[in-house]
Amino acid sequence: MxxxxxxxxxxxxxxxxxxxxxxxxxxxxxxxxxxxxxxxxxxxxxxxxxxxxxxxxxxxxxxxxxxxxxxxxxxxxxxxxxxxxxxxxxxxxxxxxxxxxxxxxxxxxxxxxxxxxxxxxxxxxxxxxxxxxxxxxxxxxxxxxxxxxxxxxxxxxxxxxxxxxxxxxxxxxxxxxxxxxxxxxxxxxxxxxxxxxxxxxxxxxxxxxxxxxxxxxxxxxxxxxxxxxxxxxxxxxxxxxxxxxxxxxxxxxxxxxxxxxxxxxxxxxxxxxxxxxxxxxxxxxxxxxxxxxxxxxxxxxxxMGLSQSAVLCFVIDTTGSMSDDIAEAKRVSFDIIDSKRGTEQEPSAYILVPFNDPGFGPLLTTTDADTFKANINKLTASGGGDIPELCLSGLQLALTAAPPSSEIFVFTDAPAKDAFLKSTITALIESSKSVVTFMLTDVLASRRRRAINQADAQLYRDLSRASGGQVIEVSKADLAMATSVIEDSSASAVVNIFQAASPGKPDNFTFTVDSSLQNLTVYITGAASLTFNLTSPSGGSQSSGESAGPLASLTSAGNLRRLSLNNDNETGLWEIKVDSNDPYSVKVTGQSSVNFIYNLVEAREGVHSDFFLKESRPLSGGNASLLVTVTGSDSVKAPDVTLYDSSGPTEVNGTIRSLGGGNFLVTFSDLPAGDFVVRLRGHDSSSLTKSTPVGFQRQASTQLKTSSLSVTAQANNTNIEPGSTVSIPFTVATTTGGVVNETANGMFAVRATNDRSFDSSAPSSVTIEEGNGGKANGTVTLTAPDTATSGTDVTLTIEAEDAATTDINYVVLRFSVGAKATDIKGPVCQGLSTSTNCTSSPCAAAQWEFVANVTDGVNGTGIESIALREGNGTLNMSTLVGPGGENITVVSYVASCCARRVQLSAVDNVGNVGFCVGQVRESATVAPVTTAPVTTANVTMNVTSTGGHTLTTSCGLWITALLLPLWK
Known part of the structure; x- marks a missing residue:
């Protein structure tokens, strides 16, 4: 007890x-x-x-x-x-x-x-x-x-x-x-x-x-x-x-x-x-x-995340009716790859997830364009005929594999069989802040058994809205016209200026254009009957009936209208007036180096009161804090950060505290219930000296939803060995005004899913009973299979939902699979020889040579690479088997006597590192039988392990072979 x-x-x-x-x-x-x-x-x-x-x-x-x-x-x-x-x-x-x-x-x-x-x-x-x-x-x-x-x-x-x-x-x-x-x-x-x-x-x-x-x-x-x-x-x-x-x-x-x-x-x-x-x-x-x-x-x-461009990520239905869509995905991806290869706009990585029924995957993540090309070339449309397909399972893989804030494009012509994953996908969207756009072909096509009705399409609309993406509905014949949005997203420095979704009513929308913006594009999706009017800051106007008007060029495909604003964009306040009684969306993007990122953080008290990442929804009626970083400009001093709900419309102002370096802590009090996006507005201080300073506006794509449920979970160990199981305790509570309601009770459904299909267990529900302080506890287990490879990552999402299915919250946890390291010793240099004739002048006329035998030992994982860290000579390598059965890499380095130092690094197959250094030194002496000076070249060999220990030996020119235990 x-x-x-x-x-x-x-x-x-x-x-x-x-x-x-x-x-x-x-x-x-x-x-x-x-x-x-x-x-x-x-x-x-x-x-x-x-x-x-x-x-x-x-x-x-x-x-x-x-x-x-x-x-x-x-x-x-x-x-x-x-x-x-x-x-x-x-x-x-x-x-x-x-x-x-x-x-x-x-x-x-x-x-x-x-x-x-x-x-x-x-x-x-x-x-x-x-x-x-x-x-x-x-x-x-x-x-x-x-x-x-x-x-x-x-x-x-x-x-x-x-x-x-x-x-x-x-x-x-x-x-x-x-x-x-x-x-x-x-x-x-x-x-x-x-x-x-x-x-x-x-x-x-x-x-x-x-x-x-x-x-x-x-x-x-x-x-x-x-x-x-x-x-x-x-x-x-x-x-x-x-x-x-x-x-x-x-x-x-x-x-x-x-x-x-x-x-x-x-x-x-x-x-x-x-x-x-x-x-x-x-x-x-x-x-x-x-x-x-x-x-x-x-x-x-x-x-380190140093990249100029985002990833190219496709999730593709591969059932029999998708041959046209697959061909178009190939075409547009190949065009992007071929036009941007070798430039800073080349995608930083490529992700491909096929799906059908009963399968999805495998996930391909690569930085090699040719590998991506080869894999997308292998995709063929086969089988199917029945509906629906495992669309959301494929999307789940993409959301957890892609870097945060990625653009993900889903190609399908069928409803989702795994619609039960909707809340999980929404949680991953909110956590990753990735944008999901659905390319739906032949919606309600009466000639086919495979068809997406409006109820099916609404699932995709809800997910795209949560992410700030779009649902583009086109015929297969017009798909090529719609994929221009993919090419737009692959441009450099794309920023989101404004976005709103309407349930179906005429409305006016405004957005601010600043001088840093280039290549502005407006996307409007909606029914065929939708009309609009675009107005510039100077009063210029263009209607939806003008394909080549004074303000923009207009192209249409299915439910998509794409306006490419003319190059002489005016700065200031623009307006879009949309007339439609059906649901529609408006999105404005451009290119600019000025942007922002944000993360939801939570204040915790203690020895050092501070803030920590919050990977769940903020609590309605409570406080919420954002860590905001303005990028691309050091002259944005005090931006205005708000939470904007276009369906209200409601806008909640935040209290801003500058942290220096373009970082701001923004706090919102008494956050109302709703779906919000983070909007940043203000003035670049470099423009304040102008007679009419121009403001700027940026808007996050992903919605920020509030919840009255609190879900917390902490994993003490985020590394899982193959074949092992981790237990993750979690707590569910109901809140009022952002504070746990200690008198509450009730039952809550629980779901725990992971993106790798690892074995997992979780209670189907938890019950808050009277006297438990308004909280209920449970445990989720996650087991990595024996065959799991080190370096595999797995994302676990734990969700809780109230009995009325009107409120959901979640927590997202990340784990890495790693086998316990057994090879902890770095590569070893077993033998070394040097030869030089650096007595000649000029130095460029002479060479010296450095030779080393490198091995990872009999029980090691083997040498993966040997690289030249310092020196500009020629490095050659060959392999042989040593007397103990170990593999030996013979390294030969030849260089001009003008460059008298070399450093080599050797890496084994699990990443242990060793170094070897060779250096030529000269010392002058006088021969006893002549009056001319005689120069003797000496070679110094230093060896350093990653532990920082160094051994040094000096050898005369006439000593041609030395055996030293150089690597530890």
Missing amino acids: RTECSVLLLLALVLVLTGLVQSFHPLFVFDGNSTTHRDITRMAVLQKTAEACRDIAAADGRDFTLAIDESLTAERVQEACSSSENSTSLLSSVLFHSSITNLYLSNANVDLVSVLSDEHHFDGETFQKGRDLITQGVSSVKASVKRENFIAGRWTLGSVCHTLQDFYSHSNWVELGNTSPYSALITPDQPLENLAGLNVSTCRNCTGQSCDNNILPDVLQQGLLTSGYFSILSPEKPEGKCSHGGAFDQTSIRDPVGGINKDDITSSHGSLHHQAANLAINATLELLEDIRIAVGDKNFLRL
Whole structure:
């Protein structure tokens, strides 16, 4: 009974203190100048991304002039990394900003789901367990990148960075006088040395309010590594040990009292905060470099989200009547690929999901255009005749595979057999903010058994509206005219200016055009009887009957009207007047470098009150907070951010707090029930000096829905080993005014689905009973099959619905499959020989050679790649089998004597990295029998593992073979 009570007490404390943080502040510091996990991660990502771009530019013979320092911004890095110096296409940093944001939100999430885990924060001298978390996480990141699952890799990387960064705040590494990172933390085959034993006292009481000298002198003199103990439940800790410190740390009130953390400038060792933060930045850089070497520069940039263009994503019905549609999907995708190949507008990735009945998939995700071409070429229309098809199952795969804010195009001529997935698809749309457009052919075609009636089509309309997409209904003959929307979406820097959907009534809509916008396009979908009138700021007008009017050129296909505004677009307020009593939608897009992204965040109280990512709907009647980032302009100072509901119309104003760097925290109070979109308006401060400053307007595509249900779930471990099962506890509650209604009761339907069809169990319902505080608990299990490959990602959606099926909320969780690493040793250099005749002059007339035998050992996973990290000579490789049966790669490097240093990196098949360095040195001596000087060339071989250990040997010219254990 006591154990059960302790568990309940612990769970209660976790729920109360879910914002409890014992680390660098996760995201924001509103007082003082402390450095946060967000700052550390952002600076390291920008610097390492810039370094990768610099090295790619050097290899391509291009200039790279960006100074890599603390002043880097996403926009400056994006521009410098542009591969085409003469490119006229607009640059957009939206995808890069989104990826960086995902990294630091994942980083912060560790303080939410692993708040009481010592190893996640290196508390209580858990150095081995903390290191295991890092190295297993890095292994998972590399496996994800290998499978091109960059989203999963990014999410795992963020959490790994949190644990690594906390080491420098929570341990005494800084107090020991270290000025460089502890490289053994990212190298599993390196020993963790000089750890303070369990029985070794490490601290003494703080003196008054000062804890500057509370670490024992003997610990510092002997260089013993320790970290503070932390507990919110009990003051117990090993005798003589340091505490973390702070108001929530109960161990800090027991001798030795005080703490040693450096989380901010007011912490126990706050005077060392900035030193710890700088070391955390350098350690994150070292971690990113290890991953960069393992995956290669191009894949590293994809992991960082550096891309000018979105993905090309098709979900295609492959039943017998779809041959025309498949042919058109091939044509338009091939046109996009062939016209953009080699340019900055080439899609960053290609996603293809076929579906029919009874199957869907397999999912294809690739960055290789030819692979995508080959797979879409294989699609054939066969079978079918009956309806419906598994459309939503295919769409679910695409939504979880595509990067956030992607455009997804679904081709079908049949209703969805799996309409029960509607709420799951809606949840994934809201979570990913991806736009889904349905290309429906031959709706209500009476000549065919396969037909989509209006009720069937409404499902697609509801999903497209939730995402900000469109439902385009055309005949198969007119499909080619409608797919122009796909080509429009593949342009660079596409922004959404305005969007609204009407249930069917005449209405007027206005939108603002600013000077940064180019190639404006207006899309209107609706019944054939729909008419409209477009009016410019100067009063010019064009009606729906004019295909080539003074304001735009108009093309029509099925229910779609596409207006391409003339090149001499006027800035200011435009108006569209639509006359229709049937449902219709209006969407206005353009191209501009100025855009914005947002994430729903939730305030949590604790040691460091902060905000964390909220992956569910905001509560009606409560408060909602958005983290908004304006991209492409540093002169947007104070935008107006609102939540807009066009069906009302209702507009809710937010309170804005600037966080610097184009970031804003926007808070909405007493949020009414409804479906909203985020709208950003304001003035670019660069235009305020003009006599008539022009405003700008951008609108998010995805709807933001409110709910009176609260669904929360936390997975303590987001990595699943093949064949293992994870349990995810969840809680459902009803709320009033955004607060849990403790007197409520009732039954709620529960659904748990995952995109990989992994075995899963969940209760079909939960019941809130009287006296339970208005909450009901349940557990979902998820099992990865034995055959699951490392690097596979899986997205789990848990939904709760009230009995009247009028209110739904959800939570979205992401997991990565990763087998426990068994090969933790990097490649080994078993033999080395050098030869040189660098005594000649000029240096270009002579060469030197460096030879190494590289192996991953008999029990290793094998050498995947060997690359030239430094040097401009010629690298040749061959393979042979060693005496122990191991595969050996013989590496030969030949270079001019003008370039006298080489560094090689070797990567094995699970991403372990090793380095080998060769260098020619000259020393002058005088021969005893002549008066002329004689130059002797010496070669120095350095070998460095990712653990940072270096061995150096100097050899004379006449020594031609050396055997050294170079890689550890």
